[in-house]
Amino acid sequence: MSETLAKHLNAMHAGRRAFIMAETSEKLRRAIRHQVGQRVRYLAADSNDWTKATILSHAGKVTGKYKTWLNIQDDGCDPKSIDWITGVKQWEYEPQDHISDTSLSECNEVFLSVSRQYDKDVLAAKQAELENWKKFKVFEEVSDRGQPSMSVRWVCTEKDVDGETKVKARLVARGFEESHHDRTDSPTGGKEILRVFLSILACKNWKCNSIDIKAAFLQGENFQRDVYLKPPPEAENVDKVLWKLNKCVYELNDASRVWYFTVRTFLLKLGCVQLKADPAGFYWYNEGILSGVLLMHVDNFIWGGTRAFENKVVAKIRSEFQVGQQCSGAFKYIGLQVTQDDDDITISQSQYLKNVKPVPINITRACNKLEDCNKTEQENLRSLVGQIGWMSTNTRPDVSYDVLNMSCVLNHPKVENVIQANKCLRRLEIVDSCLRFPHLGDLSNVKLIDFSDASHASLPDGYSSAGGFIIFLVGENGKSCPLAWEAKKIRRVVKSTLAAETLAVSDAVDMCYFLGTVLSEILFHVNDKNVIPICNYVDNHSLVENVHSTKNVSEKRLRIDLAALKELVQEGHVMLKWVKSNVQLADCLTKKGVNTQNLLHVVQKGELCM
Known part of the structure; x- marks a missing residue:
């Protein structure tokens, strides 16, 4: 064999190995991207019959020995584990009864069943979407010469708009079929x-x-890379044709x-x-x-x-x-x-609240408070806590601690936690609330006022502490606008109330400085610097004394956090003041059973009197 031929053969083998590795990597990537609850059908390695199944979970760690193993349940059979690479010859997603979308839908918008895809209003909506693609010159038709291409799917929704039901159809690409590793992040406005x-x-x-x-x-800009789609059956001229995209479309990774x-x-x-x-x-x-x-x-x-x-x-x-x-x-x-x-x-969010439903539980079951939740109860509880949590971060700070407390037990919830979540929902329904943003007077005289608090070892595990704060923009007329609040588990286990309060204040000051920098840039064209006065109120005497003292605390690790806070106070970036516990608005963000009326009054009326 000549040396030249040997080199060519080696190159061919190397290319073949690279191709096999790439194919394996792609199969592996798709295998471990399965989501819990997805429906699939597959051909097992030792069978020629298609089997329908539900993905239950990943059987091993993503980086571990069993990273390609999945826990699945074949229809009518017990759960089992299977290697999705070596144990499966071929697979595909099973069409869902309800088509889901990755974006957050409004509470009056529902996804339509696949069985309705031939309804007149659905077909009309699909044609309207195809016309949009043509009008915005989203694609151009090219001959199918075996180019790598993605399939598409329809996402059809029905929405009530001013008492009239409207059907909307979106044609979306199956973005997971594309190997695209460029940046995909895109910012959205923060709360x-x-x-x-x-x-x-x-x-x-x-x-x-x-x-x-x-x-x-x-309507986005034309993009430079080549992406091909297989046209849907509803389009004209679909035989031996692909759509080469000029614009990014829904569900492409970088759309x-x-x-x-x-x-x-x-x-x-x-x-x-x-x-x-x-x-x-x-x-x-x-x-x-x-x-x-x-x-x-x-x-x-x-x-x-x-x-x-x-x-x-x-x-x-x-x-x-x-x-x-x-x-x-x-x-x-x-x-x-x-x-x-x-x-x-x-x-x-009063309209959203009307669509939030409690977890069903009968009286007999409710009496067994210390029993573990069954799978259905656990799923319903997760859903309810998520919905209440969405409200707590947007318009209802008064239930922030309840959400924090319930989130800590979601992995192993008991019946009493279901009862607690339902009670929290009832409180939201009984006490209607809103956030008010009044006129603050001259914006050059506004200031940021923050209330921060902590409770040592108060969370369900018995050793984690809760910290919280709420921040207002306050005008010279005494009116106030709520800008930010938080109730969360303090980032490390602490030894004392002083340590918990210090870490809670540190988080509050960080948020205050961020908001002050944003306001300074918009109102005064000052970049990378805060010129808005910040005043932080706490109800812990020891913290205020330590910040204004030269004496060190005995806990060495706490000295670092206190030193950072002292520096901010000494340089005039922040004022730290003490208030009585009965006027500490953040008290209900860190403790169970605290009256929330003071906090609700301030956010509803837009009045903060100090």
Whole structure:
């Protein structure tokens, strides 16, 4: 054998090995991406019959010896474990009874059953979606020459809009079939930034508005890589044809990112300034005066500003992109009900709450409080705690500790935890609440006031501590806007109440400084620095004394956290003051059974009197 031939054979073998490894890696990647509850059908290695099954869980660690093993349950059989690489010849996803979407749906939106796919209204919605793809020149038809391609699926939803039922269909790519390793992250406006913007709108007497971009991803910039889709049966001319994409479409891994940069580039061209601390927030100055703000959450924008801002920025957004629903004064934004009147802005989730249901439990079962929950009860409890948690982070700080407490036991819940969750839901239903953002007067005289608290070893495990805070933007007129709050397990096990309080204050000060930096940038064009006064209130005498003392505490590890806090106080970045426990608004964020009326009064009325 000649040396040249040997080299060629070695190269062929190396290429073949690389191909096999790549194929194996792709199979492995898809195998370990299965989600719990997914329906599949597969051909076992020792069988020629298709078997339908449900994915129960991963059988081993993702990085361990059994990373390719899954726990599954064949229809009508007991659960079992199987190596998804060597034990399965072929598999595919089983169509679901209800098609799901990765995005958060509103409470009045439901996914349609596959059995309704041939209904007239569903077919009409699909045709409307295909027309959108053509109108926005999303693809071009090319001959199928064996190019790597992805399949597509329909996501059909039914939604009640002003008493009228509307069907919407989205054609989405099966993004998991693509090997794409570029960046896929894209920012969305944070909850705290939204509240900052609402506070500014209320103080400036600007109208609060929202814009929904229609078929947003289809209006994004053209992208450079080659992506091919197999057209759906509803399209014309599908034989031996592929769609080569010009735009990023739904469920491609980088679709949200491409859309975000499309909007970002356009807003920057119009003279908007991107927030350094939250890239989804933008503000606009006109002749040296703040004249408008805009926050984007994928295809939903909330904005407010002067007439000049509307004419020079918002009007051009309307002309550049095809917009859908536009609202002012009263509307729903990312699941929140936003209402504006002459004096203030309020947000609530009362409509969302109506769709939250308690965990079913009979009287006999409720008497056995210390029994473990069965699988159904555990799943229902997780769902309910998640729904209450969503409300606690957006509009109901008064149940934050309840959510924290319940979250700590979700792995091994008991019947008493189900009862606790149902009681928490009833309290939400009985005590209606909202967040109010009133006029604070001159924005150059506002300050940040924070209440922080902790409870040592108070969580269900018996040794973890709870910490919490709530932060208000307060005007010289005594009015206040709630900007941020939190109730969480303190990041390490601590030895004393002093240590727990110190770590809780540290987290609160971090958030205050973040919010102060954002406000300083928007209101005063000051970058990377906070010029908003910060005052933190605690009900622990020892903490206040230690921060203002030169004496060291005996716990060495705590000295580091106290030193950082002392430095902030000494340099004038933060003021630390003591208050009585009966006026400590964060008390109910860290302890069970504490009255929440004081906190609710402040967030509902927008009045903080110190």
